[in-house]
Amino acid sequence: MLVHYPYYVAAWVFLCGLYGIVRSRHLVHTVISLAVLQTSTYVLLLAIGFRKGGSAPIFADISPGVITVDPIVQALMLTDVVVEATVVALLLAMAVKAYEQGGTTRPDDLRFMRG
Amino acid sequence: MSEKRRLLLFLVGAVGVAAVYCAGIRNMPPWGTYRGPYGDVIASLAVFQRHATDTVNAITYDYRGFDTLGEEFILFSAVTGVMLLLRPETKEKRRRATEGENPASFRDSAALSETVQVFTTGVFGFSVLFGIYIGTHGQLTPGGGFQGGVIIAAAPMLLYVAENFEAFHRILSHPLMELMEALGAAAYAVVGLIALAFGAPFLTNVLPLGKTGDVFSSGTIALISALVGVEVAAGFMLVTFEYLREILSRQKNEED
Amino acid sequence: MMILGVGLLALIAVSAFVIVRTDDVTNQLLALGFYGLLFALMFFLFQAPDVALSQITVGAIALPLMFMLAITRMKHHGELKAERKTEKRDE
Numbered sequence: 001m002l003v004h005y006p007y008y009v010a011a012w013v014f015l016c017g018l019y020g021i022v023r024s025r026h027l028v029h030t031v032i033s034l035a036v037l038q039t040s041t042y043v044l045l046l047a048i049g050f051r052k053g054g055s056a057p058i059f060a061d062i063s064p065g066v067i068t069v070d071p072i073v074q075a076l077m078l079t080d081v082v083v084e085a086t087v088v089a090l091l092l093a094m095a096v097k098a099y100e101q102g103g104t105t106r107p108d109d110l111r112f113m114r115g
Numbered sequence: 116m117s118e119k120r121r122l123l124l125f126l127v128g129a130v131g132v133a134a135v136y137c138a139g140i141r142n143m144p145p146w147g148t149y150r151g152p153y154g155d156v157i158a159s160l161a162v163f164q165r166h167a168t169d170t171v172n173a174i175t176y177d178y179r180g181f182d183t184l185g186e187e188f189i190l191f192s193a194v195t196g197v198m199l200l201l202r203p204e205t206k207e208k209r210r211r212a213t214e215g216e217n218p219a220s221f222r223d224s225a226a227l228s229e230t231v232q233v234f235t236t237g238v239f240g241f242s243v244l245f246g247i248y249i250g251t252h253g254q255l256t257p258g259g260g261f262q263g264g265v266i267i268a269a270a271p272m273l274l275y276v277a278e279n280f281e282a283f284h285r286i287l288s289h290p291l292m293e294l295m296e297a298l299g300a301a302a303y304a305v306v307g308l309i310a311l312a313f314g315a316p317f318l319t320n321v322l323p324l325g326k327t328g329d330v331f332s333s334g335t336i337a338l339i340s341a342l343v344g345v346e347v348a349a350g351f352m353l354v355t356f357e358y359l360r361e362i363l364s365r366q367k368n369e370e371d
Numbered sequence: 372m373m374i375l376g377v378g379l380l381a382l383i384a385v386s387a388f389v390i391v392r393t394d395d396v397t398n399q400l401l402a403l404g405f406y407g408l409l410f411a412l413m414f415f416l417f418q419a420p421d422v423a424l425s426q427i428t429v430g431a432i433a434l435p436l437m438f439m440l441a442i443t444r445m446k447h448h449g450e451l452k453a454e455r456k457t458e459k460r461d462e
Binding site: 003004005006007008011015018019022023047048049050051052054056057058059060064065068069070071072073074075078079080081082083085086087089090093094096097108 | 118121122125129132133136137140141143145146147148149151153154157158159161162163168169170171172174175179182183186187189190193194196197200201255256257259261262264265328347350351354357358
Binding site: 005006012013016017019020023026028029031032033035036039040042043046050052054055056057058068069074077078081082084085088089092093095096099100105 | 396438444
């Protein structure tokens with residue numbers, strides 16, 4: 001069980017985020033739960049690329065021959081972290097507009113989509 | 116659907132997902148043993164092929180530069196979406212036209228002590244300088260365009276905290292901000308097109324590679340990193356301004 | 372080193388659960404900031420300094436900033452609407 005420990009943590013965080021979205025009573029709480037859900041992918045990617053005893057893949061002060069961890073998954077995570085903030089900003093703009101039009105912050109009570 | 120029923124449905128689904136997931140990861144290699152060949156290949160070759168000591172940024176802006184182009188345009192379209200959603204409505208525009216919006220009449224609050232104002236304004240300059248340093252040294256040390264851009268974009272909030280609303284409004288509502296954001300995004304694609312002029316595929320690293328360890332090294336990696344920094348900084352500042360625009364105009368109306 | 376990583380992952384799992392169970396939105400913001408810093412520490416421990424720098428700037432500065440701006444704007448809009456309603460009633 002301990003050999004797959006980070007993968008279990010990633011699944012747990014993912015399910016926590018989903019639980020927050022299902023159970024949320026405030027629009028901003030939904031977006032925060034979505035942010036938590038996105039961080040579960042970071043745990044998974046980091047665990048895949050890690051190598052025990054490896055050093056960081058920056059060769060500014062070590063010679064290029066030292067064993068390092070995987071740099072490709074780090075490149076994937078780097079842009080992901082910044083893009084997450086902008087997508088959250090867009091979702092929050094939608095939440096703010098929904099509050100201004102609908103008058104309530106509970107997702108269950110937003111009724112202006114009724115035909 | 117009532118809340119209890121929704122929660123029950125979710126729990127059933129979650130148990131199913133967890134069961135399938137646990138069955139799936141049983142055969143994965145143990146944590147901490149990375150076997151894949153590509154990471155080792157790039158880690159051993161990147162310094163010699165691209166003269167860049169930061170392998171992660173070499174991958175982001177060169178080996179997998181096309182993905183980063185797509186992610187940057189995700190950022191661009193999200194910022195456009197925020198600006199579209201939060202633009203002042205017609206009612207608001209009419210009201211503002213009758214009452215008048217004159218940024219020069221923003222009041223500097225006297226409630227905050229001068230020590231805080233002076234210190235925060237000083238740290239603002241240092242923040243911008245630090246952001247520029249991180250953004251331009253991406254190919255040597257951890258950093259790069261994305262991080263530097265976010266640091267620069269978070270700096271004007273210090274002005275807002277110091278209640279220097281006039282400077283805040285003047286910096287963030289400058290028309291150059293939108294121009295910089297669009298130029299930063301477009302210039303990335305143009306750098307890729309330059310490679311076509313040299314007869315190489317799109318986004319190949321065709322500029323001179325320079326000496327490893329210099330700031331002006333590794334060809335297009337440094338250039339793309341700086342352009343991404345410009346775009347990210349302008350994008351975040353625009354988003355910040357859109358959120359605060361209503362509050363700023365109200366602050367001004369309060370003091371009349 | 373490994374024990375620190377294992378403990379940090381356990382703390383991350385607990386924090387994720389705490390965030391989704393907190394009720395007030397402002398409290399959740401603070402918990403999210405703490406969660407982001409935990410992640411930055413984890414990235415640093417797992418030999419990923421680039422991503423750690425990214426996570427510090429975004430997850431501890433930009434993300435709580437965006438949430439705070441949205442909540443401020445919502446509260447501000449609520450006050451504005453209440454004010455306009457009392458004005459209309461006064462007329």
